[in-house]
Amino acid sequence: MVRSGYEWNAAHRRKIQAEFSYYVEAKRIKTELDSLPKALAIECLLKRISSNHHQRDYLENQFHRASAGIRGEDRMVNKFKEFTMKEEHLPMWDLNMKIKKWTVQIDGLLLTERCAIVMDSKNVSGEIHYNAATEEYYKKAMPGGEILHLDNPVFQLDKHINFMENWFASQGINLPVKGLIIYTAKNCVFQSKPTGALICKTYQMNGYLHRILRDSPLTAVSHPLQDIEKLIAANQVPFELSPLSETYRINFKDLKTGVYCNKCGGHGMQRVKKSWICSACGNKDAAADRLAVQEYFALVSDELTNRKFREFSGITDSDAARRVLSKYDLEISGVRKMRVYKMRKK
Numbered sequence: 392m393v394r395s396g397y398e399w400n401a402a403h404r405r406k407i408q409a410e411f412s413y414y415v416e417a418k419r420i421k422t423e424l425d426s427l428p429k430a431l432a433i434e435c436l437l438k439r440i441s442s443n444h445h446q447r448d449y450l451e452n453q454f455h456r457a458s459a460g461i462r463g464e465d466r467m468v469n470k471f472k473e474f475t476m477k478e479e480h481l482p483m484w485d486l487n488m489k490i491k492k493w494t495v496q497i498d499g500l501l502l503t504e505r506c507a508i509v510m511d512s513k514n515v516s517g518e519i520h521y522n523a524a525t526e527e528y529y530k531k532a533m534p535g536g537e538i539l540h541l542d543n544p545v546f547q548l549d550k551h552i553n554f555m556e557n558w559f560a561s562q563g564i565n566l567p568v569k570g571l572i573i574y575t576a577k578n579c580v581f582q583s584k585p586t587g588a589l590i591c592k593t594y595q596m597n598g599y600l601h602r603i604l605r606d607s608p609l610t611a612v613s614h615p616l617q618d619i620e621k622l623i624a625a626n627q628v629p630f631e632l633s634p635l636s637e638t639y640r641i642n643f644k645d646l647k648t649g650v651y652c653n654k655c656g657g658h659g660m661q662r663v664k665k666s667w668i669c670s671a672c673g674n675k676d677a678a679a680d681r682l683a684v685q686e687y688f689a690l691v692s693d694e695l696t697n698r699k700f701r702e703f704s705g706i707t708d709s710d711a712a713r714r715v716l717s718k719y720d721l722e723i724s725g726v727r728k729m730r731v732y733k734m735r736k737k
């Protein structure tokens with residue numbers, strides 16, 4: 392078939408327009424997308440499985456542990472607001488660092504010109520027991536008295552101190568590293584403390600920090616503290632969490648699909664024009680797709696395609712799905728329908 396000049400032009404123009412709209416989408420300023428924190432991801436997963444799902448009890452338990460850990464860290468950070476010191480000092484919180492394949496998560500790090508202090512928070516309630524002869528460390532529930540064996544936190548603290556020493560050495564930084572373990576649970580009673588590290592409760596934390604600093608002479612720090620802070624901040628690695636359905640072995644078919652409504656808690660948000668409206672309660676929220684994309688990565692897979700996003704969100708139109716996905720600053724490989732979207736690694 393020989394196309395007339397007009398037909399050819401129309402086809403050509405459509406092609407150019409399509410190319411142009413891809414180009415405009417690619418150039419538009421995109422919204423950054425962070426991974427969901429673990430506790431929130433588990434909460435989202437719980438909302439998507441049935442009330443009698445075989446993993447529900449276990450997941451609820453995991454959710455309480457993750458959110459208790461966050462509350463404990465918050466108590467530590469809040470208590471630190473009352474910390475004063477004449478000399479220069481810089482606190483840093485929630486660090487994720489890496490030396491080759493060795494990764495650590497450090498709750499707090501206080502930089503001073505005497506030393507750096509690693510602060511590990513432990514949210515363990517009950518009676519804490521440590522037997523120095525057997526090196527057994529456990530808690531007894533109050534009331535009840537059930538015994539739960541735990542990992543000795545001194546080993547983790549030593550590992551973190553050792554990590555920071557190695558990391559400072561790799562950066563040519565000369566600063567001794569000390570450590571403190573802080574028990575943040577409100578109802579925690581020490582019967583005996585593990586030996587080998589300083590251990591205190593939240594209300595004692597600042598006093599213990601001063602004690603460590605008193606015992607540490609001023610050193611000739613090789614770098615200004617702000618420079619060390621910047622180096623640490625620049626070396627943060629994202630905490631990589633496998634998609635939760637893999638971790639907890641939950642079938643995709645067991646997940647409720649749809650976009651979450653933050654008013655009624657259902658998953659009935661419908662795409663209407665450029666916004667979302669809840670089919671159950673009428674709530675309108677143009678940003679509802681943000682959580683849906685984050686949830687997909689946190690719960691299902693680290694690779695997303697247009698088709699998979701439609702399955703998960705309930706969007707029926709592939710152009711609409713593409714427009715939603717193009718709002719976010721994701722790593723894209725492949726072209727057009729073969730596009731694969733991934734979370735950008737920071």
Ligand SMILES: [Zn+2]
Nearest residue numbers: 652655669672
């Ligand atoms: Zn609703």
